[in-house]
Amino acid sequence: MRDAATHKTLAFLKMHGAGNDFVIIDSRGRDAVTTPALARALGDRHRGVGFDQLAEIRDGTDADIALDFWNSDGSRAGACGNATRCVAELVMGEGGDRLTIRTARGLLEARREDGTLWVNMGPPQLNWDAIPLAREVDPLHLPLDGDPVGVGMGNPHCVVFVADAEATDPALRGPEVEHDPLFPERTNVEFAEVRGPGEIRMRVWERGTGITLACGSGACATAVAAHLRGLTDRRVRMELDGGWLELDWREDGVWMSGPTALVFRAELDADFPGVS
Numbered sequence: 704m705r706d707a708a709t710h711k712t713l714a715f716l717k718m719h720g721a722g723n724d725f726v727i728i729d730s731r732g733r734d735a736v737t738t739p740a741l742a743r744a745l746g747d748r749h750r751g752v753g754f755d756q757l758a759e760i761r762d763g764t765d766a767d768i769a770l771d772f773w774n775s776d777g778s779r780a781g782a783c784g785n786a787t788r789c790v791a792e793l794v795m796g797e798g799g800d801r802l803t804i805r806t807a808r809g810l811l812e813a814r815r816e817d818g819t820l821w822v823n824m825g826p827p828q829l830n831w832d833a834i835p836l837a838r839e840v841d842p843l844h845l846p847l848d849g850d851p852v853g854v855g856m857g858n859p860h861c862v863v864f865v866a867d868a869e870a871t872d873p874a875l876r877g878p879e880v881e882h883d884p885l886f887p888e889r890t891n892v893e894f895a896e897v898r899g900p901g902e903i904r905m906r907v908w909e910r911g912t913g914i915t916l917a918c919g920s921g922a923c924a925t926a927v928a929a930h931l932r933g934l935t936d937r938r939v940r941m942e943l944d945g946g947w948l949e950l951d952w953r954e955d956g957v958w959m960s961g962p963t964a965l966v967f968r969a970e971l972d973a974d975f976p977g978v979s
């Protein structure tokens with residue numbers, strides 16, 4: 704028989720935002736628990752729970768909360784737009800119409816406007832060394848096949864414009880671009896078809912995870928790249944494999960809104976690798 708006092712389980716939630724799915728661990732009021740080994744074990748869709756990213760909520764010293772992001776290969780992500788929207792929905796459900804969030808990318812803000820939750824993902828990083836790129840080249844015209852655009856959103860993105868996103872398989876070119884030496888920290892890769900000045904269809908290959916149904920920071924980067932190329936307005940609707948996001952590049956950063964869902968709450972057993 705197990706001793707309930709020493710058999711410590713780990714509570715978590717499963718959420719998704721437009722099909723981009725997350726395990727969320729709430730570590731407010733205690734030390735962080737996530738390690739690369741726990742992220743890899745939990746991220747295994749057969750032996751663990753499975754997720755595109757793991758988000759751990761921590762106490763914010765200069766913000767309402769702090770957030771850390773992990774990919775399913777155990778690597779860290781500096782930004783995760785859809786997980787930020789999910790966590791904001793969750794925490795703002797405890798009360799309040801505004802939330803400040805400290806992330807590796809900087810101080811972010813979530814706000815409810817006319818009932819819709821928007822998150823400011825911050826200003827895009829447009830200098831080659833901030834993205835980061837390995838050498839000084841024009842981020843608006845990267846020296847790669849397809850003349851893509853490099854944009855940083857706290858994590859690196861390479862936006863490739865294509866004629867037909869439906870006919871583009873991100874797994875064919877994504878891994879090669881993710882590991883191109885031009886990106887010293889690897890990169891996320893977006894394949895974007897501009898349908899008009901206010902609408903984009905985008906598919907994504909995520910660094911450290913692979914194909915996902917949506918990528919919020921990738922959607923921000925794509926909206927910025929399309930506007931800088933003169934293809935779209937500052938505000939666009941974007942269709943991803945898992946749903947629609949709305950992006951609005953304002954003075955103070957790229958704001959994003961879209962669907963979120965709480966799937967379940969559960970506990971990991973103490974015997975799960977990395978729990979105790």
Ligand SMILES: N[C@@H](CCC[C@H](N)C(=O)O)C(=O)O
Binds near residue numbers: 755785911919
């Ligand atoms: N799905 C996320 C982005 C995840 C981070 C990415 N894989 C990275 O390593 O930068 C989003 O919604 O932004």
